[in-house]
Amino acid sequence: GKPVFISRHGESMFNTQGLIGGDPPLSPLGEEYAKVLVDYVQQSEELPNDELCVWSSTMRRARQTAAEIDKSRYVEWRALREIEVGVCDGLTYAQVKASFPEEYRAREQDKLRYRYPRGESYLDIIARLEPVIFEMERQKAPLLIIAHQAVLRCLYAYFLDLPSEEIPYLSIPLHTVIKLTPQAFGCNEKRFKLLD
Ligand code: F6P
Numbered sequence: 001g002k003p004v005f006i007s008r009h010g011e012s013m014f015n016t017q018g019l020i021g022g023d024p025p026l027s028p029l030g031e032e033y034a035k036v037l038v039d040y041v042q043q044s045e046e047l048p049n050d051e052l053c054v055w056s057s058t059m060r061r062a063r064q065t066a067a068e069i070d071k072s073r074y075v076e077w078r079a080l081r082e083i084e085v086g087v088c089d090g091l092t093y094a095q096v097k098a099s100f101p102e103e104y105r106a107r108e109q110d111k112l113r114y115r116y117p118r119g120e121s122y123l124d125i126i127a128r129l130e131p132v133i134f135e136m137e138r139q140k141a142p143l144l145i146i147a148h149q150a151v152l153r154c155l156y157a158y159f160l161d162l163p164s165e166e167i168p169y170l171s172i173p174l175h176t177v178i179k180l181t182p183q184a185f186g187c188n189e190k191r192f193k194l195l196d
Pocket of ligand 1: 015019020021082083085148149150168
């Protein structure tokens with residue numbers, strides 16, 4: 001099958017401070033990732049860029065990461081936005097633990113189903129990704145999806161057919177392009193760390 005490339009946005013200002021939620025811009029390092037991602041897209045033999053489609057979330061850090069790629073075929077999806085953390089927006093995990101100890105514990109006990117007050121759960125993300133996956137399956141051209149940690153965990157698990165209980169713990173590091181190529185049985189995976 002045709003490959004799908006997935007990447008988190010470059011490092012954000014919230015990432016540098018360990019804050020969750022928000023709609024922060026890229027950090028200087030994140031901006032550098034946006035540049036090396038362009039080089040990767042233009043030069044990698046993995047990727048026939050003349051026909052590449054680029055999808056990103058509508059969040060600032062994802063749009064900024066996509067900004068310098070030639071996007072004659074570019075689509076922004078609200079459905080690719082990061083998990084909504086509701087009342088925990090703008091906090092560190094330590095602050096969540098201190099201010100909302102019961103919420104923190106509940107999430108530790110069932111991270112897949114736990115829904116932030118006025119926010120979302122991983123199961124909510126899986127549900128909102130359905131139209132994205134439907135459209136992705138119809139795509140003929142290679143696709144680069146620039147999104148977020150929780151959202152990409154869900155997409156990755158879809159490709160690899162992993163049990164949903166594993167989803168919240170999958171490793172989707174920053175500054176890494178993951179190439180997923182569906183095979184007759186399963187899915188081939190290659191990771192490219194573009195920046196430290
Ligand atoms: O820290 C980056 C981030 O994308 C947050 O915006 C988000 O709340 C979090 O990761 C999701 O990861 P986890 O489900 O492990 O908290």
